[in-house]
Amino acid sequence: MTGYWRQEAGGLRIYQSPLLTAFTELRHGFFTRQGGVSSEPYRSLNLSLTVGDRRKAVAENRRLVQQEMGLTALADATQEHGRREAVVAGNPGGPAGELKVAADILLTDRPGVGLLIKQADCQAVLMYDPGRRVVANVHCGWRGQVQNVLGAAVTRLKERFGCCPADLYAAVSPSLGPCCAEFRHFRREFPPEFWPYQVRPNYFDLWRLSRDQLLAAGLQPEHLDLAGLCTRCRAAEFFSYRRDRVTGRHGTVIGLKA
Ligand SMILES: [Zn+2]
Numbered sequence: 001m002t003g004y005w006r007q008e009a010g011g012l013r014i015y016q017s018p019l020l021t022a023f024t025e026l027r028h029g030f031f032t033r034q035g036g037v038s039s040e041p042y043r044s045l046n047l048s049l050t051v052g053d054r055r056k057a058v059a060e061n062r063r064l065v066q067q068e069m070g071l072t073a074l075a076d077a078t079q080e081h082g083r084r085e086a087v088v089a090g091n092p093g094g095p096a097g098e099l100k101v102a103a104d105i106l107l108t109d110r111p112g113v114g115l116l117i118k119q120a121d122c123q124a125v126l127m128y129d130p131g132r133r134v135v136a137n138v139h140c141g142w143r144g145q146v147q148n149v150l151g152a153a154v155t156r157l158k159e160r161f162g163c164c165p166a167d168l169y170a171a172v173s174p175s176l177g178p179c180c181a182e183f184r185h186f187r188r189e190f191p192p193e194f195w196p197y198q199v200r201p202n203y204f205d206l207w208r209l210s211r212d213q214l215l216a217a218g219l220q221p222e223h224l225d226l227a228g229l230c231t232r233c234r235a236a237e238f239f240s241y242r243r244d245r246v247t248g249r250h251g252t253v254i255g256l257k258a
Pocket of ligand 1: 177178179180230231233
């Protein structure tokens with residue numbers, strides 16, 4: 001299932017979806033925690049300014065990511081496990097490219113602008129419409145899944161950019177796998193339609209759930225890609241909130257080449 005390609009560049013280790021790599025006008029990367037400058041417990045490519053790491057270290061880590069992607073800007077927002085969107089229309093302000101908004105759906109059609117989602121177990125789901133040349137990056141944890149943030153992102157792409165769901169491609173990042181996604185209070189936290197995703201008592205396949213939510217939004221099965229890599233299991237490669245609690249955030253980026 002893990003058909004993603006792994007690249008090493010100057011200490012950085014990056015996964016890529018073969019489905020998205022086929023589009024030469026596109027840049028994307030599922031970054032790991034490796035190759036940055038932060039020290040424990042944020043070692044080393046922590047991209048979040050809100051987890052207690054040094055600002056200077058995070059700024060350098062973001063610079064490394066932007067440089068590796070070959071993009072002119074990197075935009076991110078305050079993630080809040082909701083379904084609000086931000087359309088990045090130009091180069092974002094702020095020294096580290098932070099948007100001063102809360103959003104879990106980032107959209108742009110501007111070449112050179114990278115969209116960054118920060119994670120430690122949550123999914124980042126990349127979307128691309130090759131005809132309209134629009135990219136999206138969606139922060140999708142279980143709370144986002146309960147709100148069907150992926151369906152909301154597809155709707156925004158339709159409304160704002162005229163995208164047709166059947167034309168969209170999507171790739172799900174490394175994230176909490178069915179091996180580790182334990183929800184002891186699932187009856188309270190999940191709607192009954194999620195319960196069939198239970199793979200053994202209290203453990204859920206959130207990867208398959210996202211796949212099904214994307215299909216329900218109108219995407220074609222052959223346009224979907226899934227990393228199949230669990231962040232909690234792979235401590236050397238990924239931050240995991242469930243595993244470590246106080247920890248960093250790795251990042252997933254997509255953008256159109258400048
Ligand atoms: Zn696992």
